[in-house]
Every structure is written in C-alpha cells, then in structure tokens.
Amino acid sequence: MSAPAAPVAQLQDVSLQYGKTCALKAVSLEIPAQCMVGLIGPDGVGKSSLLALIAGARKIHSGQIEVLGGDMVSRAHRRQVCPHIAYMPQGLGKNLYPTLSVIENLDFFARLFGQGEAERKTRIAELLRSTGLSEFGERPAGKLSGGMKQKLGLCCALIHDPDLLILDEPTTGVDPLSRNQFWELIERIRRQRPQMSVLVATAYMEEAERFDHLLAIDDGAVLATGSPAELLQRTQCTSLEEAFIALMPEAKRQDHKQLVIPPRPAGEQEIAIEARDLSMRFGDFVAVDHVGFRIERGEIFGFLGSNGCGKTTTMKMLTGLLPASEGQALLFGQVVNARDMATRKRVGYMSQSFSLYAELSVRQNLVLHAQLFHVPATEIAGRVTAMAERFSLGSVMEQLPERLPLGIRQRLSLAVAVIHKPEILILDEPTSGVDPIARDVFWQMMLDLSRNDGVTIFISTHFMNEALRCDRISLMHAGKVLDSDTPKALMAKRGLPTLEATFIAYLQDAVGEKAQQPAPEAAAPAAQTNTLKRKRFSLLRLFSYTRREALELRRDPIRGSMALLGSLLLLFIIGYGISLDVENLTYAVLDRDQTTTSQAYALNLAGSRYFIEQAPLRDYDELDRRMRSGEISLAVEIPANFGRDLKRGGVPQIGMWLDGAMPMRAETIKGYVMGLHAGYLQELARKDSASTRSSLPTLEVRYRYNPDVESLNAMVPAVIPLLLMLIPAMLTALGVVREKELGSIINLYVTPVTRLEFLLGKQLPYIALGMLNFVLLVIAAVWVFDVPLKGSLLALLTGGLLYISCATAMGLLMSTFTRSQIAAVFGTAIVTLIPAIQFSGLIYPVASLEGFGALVGQIYPTSHFLIISRGVFSKALGFTELYSYFMALLITIPVLLALCTSLLKKQEA
Amino acid sequence: MEQLANIFHLGLKELRSLQRDPALLLLIIWAFTLGIITAATSMPESLHNASIAVVDEDRSPLSARLIDAFQSPFFRTPQRIELSEMDHGMDSGQYTFTLNIPPDFQRDVLAGHSPAIQLNVDATQVSMAFTGAGYIQMIGAEEVSAFLRHYRADLPQQAALAVRVAFNPNLTRSWFGSVMEVINQITMLSIILTGAALIREREHGTIEHLLVMPVTPPEIMLAKVWSMGLVVLLATALSLLLVVQGWLQVPIAGSLPLFLCGALLHLFATTSMGIFFGTIARSMPQLGLLIILVLIPLQILSGGTTPRESMPELVQQIMLVAPTTHFVDLAQAILYRGAGFSTVWPQFLAIITIGALFFAGALLRFRKTLAQIS
Secondary structure: OOOOOOOOEEEEEEEEEEOOEEEEEEEEEEEOOOOEEEEEOOOOOOHHHHHHHHHOOEOOOEEEEEEOOEEOOOHHHHHHHHHHEEEEOOOOOOOOOOOOEHHHHHHHHHHHOOOOHHHHHHHHHHHHHHHOOHHHOOOEHHHOOHHHHHHHHHHHHHOOOOOEEEEEOOOOOOOHHHHHHHHHHHHHHHHHOOOOEEEEEOOOHHHHOOOOEEEEEEOOEEEEEEOHHHHHHHHOOOOHHHHHHHHOOHHHHOOOOOOOOOOOOOOOOOEEEEEEEEEEEEOOEEEEEEEEEEEEOOOEEEEEEOOOOOHHHHHHHHHOOOOOOEEEEEEOOEEOOOOOHHHHHOEEEEOOOOOOOOOOOHHHHHHHHHHHOOOOHHHHHHHHHHHHHHOOOHHHOOOOHHHOOHHHHHHHHHHHHHOOOOOEEEEEOOOOOOOHHHHHHHHHHHHHHHHHHOOEEEEEOOOHHHHHHOOEEEEEEOOEEEEEEOHHHHHHHHOOOOHHHHHHHHHHHHHHHHOOOOOOOOOOOOOOOHHHHOOOOOHHHHHHHHHHHHHHHHHOHHHHHHHHHHHHHHHHHHHHHOOOOOOOEEEEEEEOOOOHHHHHHHHHHHOOOOEEEOOOOOOHHHHHHHHHOOOOOEEEEEOOOHHHHHHOOOOOEEEEEEEOOOHHHHHHHHHHHHHHHHHHHHHHHHHOHHHOOOOOOEEEEEEEOOOOOOHHHHHHHHHHHHHHHHHHHHHHOOHHHHHHHHOOOHHHHHOOOOHHHHHHHHHHHHHHHHHHHHHHHHHHHHHHOOOOOOOOHHHHHHHHHHHHHHHHHHHHHHHHHOOOHHHHHHHHHHHHHHHHHHOOOOOOOHHHOOHHHHHHHHHOHHHHHHHHHHHHHHHOOOHHHHHHHHHHHHHHHHHHHHHHHHHOOOOEO | OHHHHHHHHHHHHHHHHHHOOHHHHHHHHHHHOHHHHHHHHHOOOOOOOEOEEEEEOOOOHHHHHHHHOOOOOOEOOOEEOOHHHHHHHHHOOOOOEEEEEOOOHHHHHHOOOOOEEEEEEEOOOHHHHHHHHHHHHHHHHHHHHHHHHHHOOOOOOOOEEEEEEEOOOOOOHHHHHHHHHHHHHHHHHHHHHHHHHHHHHHHOOHHHHHHOOOOOHHHHHHHHHHHHHHHHHHHHHHHHHHHHHHHOOOOOOOOHHHHHHHHHHHHHHHHHHHHHHHHHOOOHHHHHHHHHHHHHHHHHHOOOOOOHHHOOHHHHHHHOOOHHHHHHHHHHHHHHOOOOHHHHHHHHHHHHHHHHHHHHHHHHHHHHHHHHHO
C-alpha cells in the first residue's frame, strides 16, 4: 500500500431514513485514498445508500460527508467534484440506454464529460478492447447479456478518468471469466492512475479478498474495518466467506449452519425435464444451438456459462415463453405447450431481471402470486407467512420492492417462484446479488425440496461454490453445451483442482484462438478536459443529450413517422371534418294555413342550402315525438289564417321549435331562420308594390378574408396550431419520466450535466421534428387544400418555431412533474387537448370565452399562434401587425423552462 | 371459476397500482371535477360578447338607435370608429363585425329609398359569422320598422317570428358542454389507463412473469377492462351526480342508470381499444403518440364539438367506427331529450360490436407481440 494519503471520503454521523425504515444509523467512517476499498455486508443494510450518498446521487438527510476534500452538502462543491467521481449504480445496465449501441452509449458519456472527438475515439476503443466488447460495438445495449451490460456500465464509468470510482455490486450476474477480466481491467487502470481510489460493494467474497481494505456493514452501522488479512486473523477463519459469517451478530448467524448435501436416493427416476436438439434463432443469430439434456425428477441441475451464451433463452423455451425454432422441450414427458395451464401450475420460474410488481408491496406480491396459482384461499396466509420466514422477508413485508436492495428483491422473486409448491423449478441466476448467509439458507431450502419433496431444480448460476452443490452441471458457451456431468467428474476430466479453473479451461478451449489478448498497456490519453468541466453551462453537454435523444428517436422510426403521417392525416380529417357552417339540417313544417302564402313561406326555407325538408307534421304530438328522436332539429308552425292576417296588415306569428340538445347547433339554426325570416319580409315588401313608397334598408353582408365562408379556409390554418401543440407535447412528455421510471435518470444526478442542459438537450431534437412536421403541414395546406398563404412565410415559420418550443416545453413540464409514464401521458393529454381544442379560439373566439377557460385562453400558447397562423394565412399579415403575439410566445418559453428546471431534482431525495 | 378468480385478482392488482400513483389520481380527480366545470362554464353562447364596431357616417337619431340596439350579452358595446380604422381593426382581429352606416341614411329611409348598410364579417371566425350576421340583420330590420312606425302609416306587411327552443330553452351551453366533457374524459382516461398499463407490464417484464403462470391472455385483458372500467365508471357516476347535477345545476331529462349502462358498454369498447393500442405500440413513447393521434379525432369529430350532420359524408362514415360517435349520440338522446332504451338501442348495439371487434383484435395481437419483447 502506498503512503497514507488523506482519506478520499469521510463520513460523520450520517443517517438516512426512508419513510419508517432506517437505512443508515449515524455512520462515521473514513475511506482511505488510492486503494481498493470493499464494502461487504448482508443485503439491505445500507450499502447502496451509502455509495449513493458518497457519489452525490442522493440527498444527504443528516450528518456530514466530505468527498475529495469538500462538503457534499454544498452544491458548488458537488459541481466541482462531480467530474472526478464515477458512479456505477446497482442493477444490470441501469444507467445505460437500451436502444443506443455500445459505442453510442460510451460516446454519450464521453461527451457529457466534455471530451473532444479524437480523445473520445481513443478512449472508447481502448475501453472496448480491454473489456472484450470490441466485437459488440454496434449492438444495442438492451440486447447485451447481463454480464456485458455490467462491463459496458464500467466502461461508461471509467470514460473520464475519475479519481474516485464507486461501483455498486458491479459483477453481480457476471460470469467468472468476465469477472476475472473485469478486475484485471480495474487493476490495469489503477496501475496507470495510481491516484484513483476505488470503492466497491460486492456480494462475492472471493472478490473481496483482492481488496486492500474492507468495511463490513450491518444494519446501517459499521461492524469491522481492516484489510482482508486482518479480518481473517480477527475472526480466526480461513476464508473470507466464513469470516463474513463470523462477523455477523449472533442473531443473524444462528440460523446459519454448514450446508451438508445429502446424496440423492439411488435408482432410476422418471425424466422431469428434457431438451431434444433445442434451437433458437433470432434472425441470423443462433442463440441456442441444438441443446439436449435429460434431467431426472428430484435432481438439481446446474447451468453454467458465459454471459450471453443462451442460458436464459433455453430456460424461456422450457417455460413456453419462447417457441423453439427447432427441437423439442419436454416437461414431465410432454411437449411444452404455451396453452397448457395444468403444466404451468407445476412449474416455478424466476427470471434474471426483477419482474414482479414494483408498485405492490412485498406481501401483496406474494398473495397475488399465490392467488394466481390457485393456492386454496385458506392456505394463502399460512404460505405467505412461511415464505416470509424462510426468506427473512418479515421486516419488509409492507414495503414496495422498488425501495428494496437487489438482494432482498431476489429473495422475494424466489419466494414467489416457490409459493405454489411447484414440482419443477426453473431459476435464472436466482442468487445473483444475494449475500452469503442468505444464499446458504436458500440452498438449504432447495436441498429440502429436492431430496424430500422430489422437486426438480434447473438453475443457472455464476457462483462456483453453488455449482459444486449441484448434482450435475452443464457448461454452456455460444449456444452449445460443452459438457455435462457431475462437478467432480468434470474437474477430474480436466485434472484441475477447482471448478472455476475447470470452467475457465473449458471456455478458453471453446473460444479457441479468439481468446482475447489483454489490452496493451497503452497510456490513456491525458485528460485535457478540465477547462470544459467547470463551465456552468456547456453546449457540449447539452448536445450530448440532444444527440442521445435524436439517436433514440432515429432508432424508433415508427414514432417519428407516426408523428408526421399522423398529423397530415389528421389535418385532412379535421380540416374537412370540423365544418362550422351547420348544414343539412332536417326540418318539418306544421302548416295550419295551407294557403299559397303559407306555402311560399315554407318554400323560403326549402330553398335554403342549410335545410332539408322532411315529411310535414300533423300535430304537436308528432312534433314532439320526431324532435325527441332526433329526426328533425327544427319545426316550423304556420298559424291558421296566416295569409289572410298578413294581407290585412295584422302581424301573424310564425312559431319555430329548435332542438336545443346541442346549443351551438341551435344557435346557428336560430341565426339562419332569423336571417331567412328577415329576407322573407324584405321580399314581401318589395313585391308589395301597391304601396311602393315604403321599404326597409338592405343589409349588404361582406364576408372578409374568406368570402365564401368556407370552413376549410378558416379551419386549416387553425388545425395546424392544434396539431403542433398536441403532437410535439406528447413526444417530449415521456422524455424525463421515462428515465425516472427506467433508472437512467441517475446520469443526471452523477454527471456534470446541469438541469437546464439536460432539459434543453432533450427538447432540441423534438423542436427539429416539430419544425419538419410544421413545414409538411404548411405544404399540405397550400398545395393540397389550396388554402391561400397570403402573408409572410418567414413570420409564419418564426411563429412556428417559437410555438413548437412552447409545445415541447409543455410536454417536458408534465414529464418532470409526474412520477410514472402513465401519469405523464394522461397529464399531457389533459393539459393539451382541452385547452387547445376549446379555449384557444379554434371554434369560439377567445374573447367570447368566460371564466377560467377565458383565463387559460388568454395565456395558452395555442391562442397566440392561432392568431399568427390565421393572420398570415388569411389576412396577409406579418411581423409588425402580429408583434404582440410573437412576444407572448417568446415570454412563454423561458417561463415553462424555468418551471421544468425547478421541478427537476439534481439529486435523489 | 379459476378463470374468474384470476381476472378478479389481477384486476385488484391494477387498482392497487393505481392507488400508488398519487399524481395520476390527482389528474383523474381534476379531469372529472374542475376539468368539467372549466370546460362547461367557459363555453360561450355562440353569439356572445361579439365585438362589433360601427362606422357611423350618418350621425342621425336612427343610426344612434341602431347602434344602441347591439347589446350584451350578444354583443360588446359597439365601438364607434372612423372608416379609416376599420380595415386595421378587422385585420388584427379586434372586431369580428363592422357595420358601415352610410351618410344620409335616415333621410333615405324616410324617403322610402332602400339605402344599403354594409356589414363586414370576419369570416375566419366561422362559428360567429353566420349567426352574428343573422342577428344583425334581424336587429336592423326590427329597429328600422319600429323607427318608421313613429313616422309613417303605410308599413309593409309584417309577420312576427317566435322561436322556441326545446330541451334547453335558454340554450345554456354548460348543459351540453358539461356532459360532452364527461364523455371526453371517459374516453381519454379509459384508453390511456389500459393501454399504458399493458405497456408498463411489458416494459417491466411483469407480463412475461404472468405468462408462465396459469393465466391466459384473455384473463389478463379482462382484468384490465374491469378494473379500469370500474374506476372510470365510478368517476363518471360521481361526476354526473355531484359536478354536473350538483354544482353546475344541469337538469338531466332522461334516466341516469340507462346512461350509465351506455357508459359501461362504452368503457368496454374504449378499454379494449386501449389494450389493442398497447399491443400495437412497442414502447410507452409510441403508445402516447398513438393515443393522442386517436383522441384528437375522437374528441373533435364525434359530434360533441360540432354537429355531425354538417361534416362531409366521408368523415361521417369514418367516425362511425369510433365508439364515441355512438356514445355521444345516445348521451344526447338520453340526457337531454329523455329518450328511452327503445330509441337508443341501435347505439348500444353499435358500441358493443365495436368493443368486441377491438377486444378480438387485441387478443389476436397479444401473443404475437409478446414473442417480440423477449
């Protein structure tokens, strides 16, 4: 160990509370600099919380934390040290972007830390080479196996030469060969950069043996510190795994006993699981290549293999989740059939990634699964209690799984898989990330199930000591089974002392000459990025997010094209569809006069293009009935003696009944009939030439801007603003909340990117898409709909740019406000659909609105842009006339963005 | 029996998830209370507060009388402007109507000439253009006749017009607006909740977990249909009773239970649509976009915003596929016109058919899409 330097991190009385649970209790400790420090302890004792606090990803509740010589409570200090800390959170590839390729993910992080192009290229190439990911540079991160994701996560953490590297269970779920490579890589980096301190939480005690310094934690407090040798000495143990157990308090240790594996009962057993030439192809890629095995009832069969070798795919075929491309999978001698409910009840499955309901409590999850497996209602409570006891879940029964550490979640998944007492258990890396004591407890249970109840267990694992406990194991690589036998036999075949060495030997044989050469120790390019890192606002970081978002948009061409085509389609449907000139109104006449005069009056109506005459009415009853059924919307009653009264100079009264169910339509009808009636009177006066001296003034009506009062010409310029609010807002609505829900928001917490850079970066690609959309809509309006564009195109485009910026900011606002994607979608629909359709002047002018709607209408961006759009299209207006509306939009943008920024947190609460 | 139990338990699970999302609950409450009140009370009468300006070149008692006739609530107080201001005022959207009374107007009227008044209408405000012109024409004729009655005996023949409005005598917009808003919220919420719930299960891998259990796709779907349908139906019933009838004092002519039956069927259709979209979209961003693209025409073209019969034939035909079209139809018939089941059964039938088609479509796609995610 090098000369003692100042500790890289110092904690003083740090406590952390989640609701009622206490994650950390007044922890005080020092983390020595320039060495590998391991954090070991059972699941759920606050290891992850501690790391997140040191990394600055989580807000400090109480106590003091100094990292790299400054107080982490201070925002200024965090901003300053953030580029020197790298944090890799727990979980498989949680901070990665699944649709981006390996290289693009790395490139994204490199840009966030302000690296130039040449520097990025060399660093990425170097990191990929040393992790053996070079071949997979173009593969989307989401399609990588668990271990490869972890490696990529590490690469992303190492891209900027941190001084403090914080790794939260980095090798969980990683195969032994990759694990070796992983630690070699870290060793190499440490040799190059001796000033780097590494802080690792791990569940693998073999790994902890390599570390310089260990911190054993339990129940939110530090139990012991020291080098591995010191801890071994103190506990008088030979292996760290034992030492770990010895360090635990009495209460936790008591249910731990040395695992004894009873032999299997002799004699032929029936075959429970069988695979015959099972193959799976995804396009050209052969994931599983003619795999075959037979597993007897009650056997524990282990599946070992490098990451991405097809273990998970094989398991999915056995459960019927994936139909095999070739070959057969048989359970209990019957071909697996996805529709066979009876077989499903006999199988328990646990998938590699956590796939229970994060929004249900632990107890609710257990109960739900028991119910779905049709465990008799009377037994459910008992089973749940038994499971809670068996997997030590008692203290977390009412908590939500998303709040629980990985190890505990794994236990819950296991409990769920066995709650219905299945006869076959298919477990995909069930013990990844689970602490040694819990693992032993779990194995004890599996042995019970296997030996006493005859349950067949098919399990994949990366722990060699677990593989040793299996009755037989299969070694798998690149979709093929290399060998199957008892662990001892396999070791004997190779003549190697440990299973790990045997396994690696098999793998190296299979990989053959492709075996990766350790990367040459090329000096990493010196960091020249310090000047950039300190900036409060960096375009480079902003564009890094822009690029990422744009790539994601490009990877999902359906979304982009749906937005463009969908908006064009809607422009057609709505442009034609919202016709405000109410037409084709049905009416009927109740003519009690039946003279030529009364018929002339009725004819006056029939001649109008708005009305369609129906069979005449006979009486009020009929009128009422036909109007109630919606058959007629207007009834005209001409009184008896109408003609006679009219001629005598009396004032006979025409009665009209309107269907008021739809007030807008009724109003329009009223307007029509009043106009028609006035026209009738004028006509009457003109004809009445006997007394020709009198006449009423005529009203010359001129419809301006749209002389034929065509709805289309008025509606198309109004529908464009509507669509450009709804669609861009929905496109950005998931931008932030999706990262929150899927975990990559952590990158905002731990990289130097600021909240504004993050938001603007996300917004830009959607503004670009929105502008493209806008241009297409304008083209369609002018060339397809023949709507004349009378004013300044430049003004229209400028208005569009400002408006789309507002619309995308609205989406982002909903996205920062909500916690779940569902809420974001719903919220965006609420804040856009109704205001844009009803309060922005599309149908009713804003000036005539009332109440709250009027207020919304006055500030809502759509109102302003609607006026700009109609002004430019129909009224030949430009910047000068519409100045105030441009200003309104211009002011809205910073207001919305400021709101977003204030709602977004730079640290987890 | 076991199937029913599965559907029940999975549905309960949906309700529990909903309960864990306070922001979503808040939005639902907003949608069914203040959202409805806002939309209902903001809608103007079609001719309401219309801005009118008058260029009075006559300045006679008759022209003054005419100008005074334009009164609230139909019109804002008329602005007297100069001829030169007229164009700018209309261009900037300041006035929807401008009336130009020519010089010597009164004299010409009394002399029995037929002088022309020019009325300019901003035809981009289509909703007001016609109605307003009709009103102004009527008002003009009435005022001039009344004026003439003082001076002359040989009036032209007169007939009065009495307009009576059935079902909603004062044409109160909130009566219509509130219920249409309830329908909008029902549609929006049910489609989003089910569609997004399905995508969430896919994105979190929980659906995969369900499919290794003795649970079938129809059960998973029906669970979402009943649970989300129940939430929305409850919200609807409460909203109609407390907000629409209670707060907004909208009289409901027909049978509320009959309407809720219709709402129930409508929910079956919309939740099935939601699930169908959930099987088409591959991710939440895609789903969000798909939903908004569908919701826009559903809200605008189902007859709740503008009357259906004035839409082009083709659009009318297309919109028959949408359950909302039939639902709006039956809602208007039941709630305002007091129609009974014998009148609205065709709409009930149409909604059931549409719902069944979407449900079948979703079922068909369910397994296919699941193969893609793993």
